[in-house]
Amino acid sequence: MNGVVLAGTASGVGKTVATLAVLRALDEAGYDPQPAKAGPDYIDPSHHEAVTGKDSRSLDPWLAGEDGVRRTYWRGEGDVCVVEGMMGLYDGSEVSTARVAAALDLPVVLVVDASAGMQSVGATALGFRRYADEVGVDVDVVGVLAQRAHGGRHAEGIREALPDGLDYFGRVPPTDDLEIPDRHLGLEMGGESALSDDAVDAAADDVRAERLAAVAREPPAAAPVEAEPTGRTVAVADDAAFCFTYPTTVARLRERGTVEPFSPLAGDPLPDADAVYLPGGYPELHAADLAASPTLDAVAERAADGLPVYGECGGLMALSESLTTTDGTTHGMAGVLPAAVEMRERYQALDHVELTATRETAVAAEGDRRRGHEFHYSSATVDGDARFAFDVVRGEGIDGDHDGLTEYRTVGTYCHAHGASGAFDGLLTGTAHR
Known part of the structure; x- marks a missing residue:
């Protein structure tokens, strides 16, 4: 099963909504998507499940070790695994989205809040790609998914601003229908406040599903673990x-x-x-x-x-x-x-x-x-x-x-x-x- 990581530039840029849009776009394009989540999380995966009907699996090397992360990844089934990142790509005291992507050797698509920028989106993506060398993490940033981006000149300006080697994977439009309520532990659970099908469909309209599927790749195999029945x-x-x-x-x-x-x-x-x-x-x-x-x-x-x-x-x-x-x-x-x-x-x-x-x-x-x-x-x-x-x-x-x-x-x-x-x-x- 090939996979791709959707990583944010920071917390609050709309990674969960972007992930739901990508999952829906892949499904509508004829793929069988499998959701996952980088880091420790129960809430975001519940929204993945509401859209796909599949369990979404948390991938965290601190909790499970790299072999455990790979075993957990391979418990999923489908054509393309979409891994939602946590916080910003490089953020995390012990585990970051970048380290999860490196452990699985998956490409990273950067979710950027483009509500007030065009050329700056390209500069941001380029900086995130180059920063991997500065911190010594083997991360392959392959492009951008523009969050809260309008169509027309806005989308085209973002696309043209991306440097060579960084692809444009589409956009998610700005709309109040794509806001998920939150409370003290984060977003409300998917079973309580799932986005409507119409809202997810609209979010998926301008996502380049085929291009995302084309850049996804297969992680290393996982070492087997004993599972002797106990009765x-x-x-x-x-x-x-x-x-x-x-x-x-x-x-x-x-x-x-x-x-x-x-x-x-x-x-x-x-x-x-x-x-x-x-x-x-x-x-x-x-x-x-x-x-x-x-x-x-x-x-x-x-x-x-x-x-x-x-x-x-x-x-x-x-x-x-x-x-x-x-x-x-x-x-x-x-x-x-x-x-x-x-x-x-x-x-x-x-x-x-x-x-x-x-x-x-x-x-x-x-x-x-x-x-x-x-x-x-x-x-x-x-x-x-x-x-x-x-x-x-x-x-x-x-x-x-x-x-x-x-x-x-x-x-x-x-x-x-x-x-x-x-x-x-x-x-x-x-x-x-x-």
């Missing part, structure tokens, strides 16, 4: 409160065991399973319903009996004793972990994370290293006798020094892990692992 079942929460799940994680669980989805919001019975995974999401938007949910009561009962339960971010919040929303209302949660969680007006952590396991748990052996990412607006106040599973090497964790609050065989962490890293294998084997 175990993992119950995975899946609803509007627990919606931050990487497709690769679910695929890895299914390769080695059985996945039973359930909805705490709907009050579903907790499946008969060997372990429970509560991913991140928006429990703060559904706190009253979660407080009344018999499903959380069932999780608490099974956790006390020794069932392995792993909660990430939103899962940590739901496993805690209480959750206080920004209006000051406090809601009782599962009460498995000795913490009171409170939502804040400003984000409390945003970065890649590295942890070291200080004790054996259901998800890590003592000494294991875990890489992930954190992005949350809540803070947790823990009891004085609280026990932690991880020391923080990089990041904030729960208290700045520790993460992985643990009780019984339950672990709750602010760190989001990726399935390609092996972080979930302990849930499948029933024992800690290295």
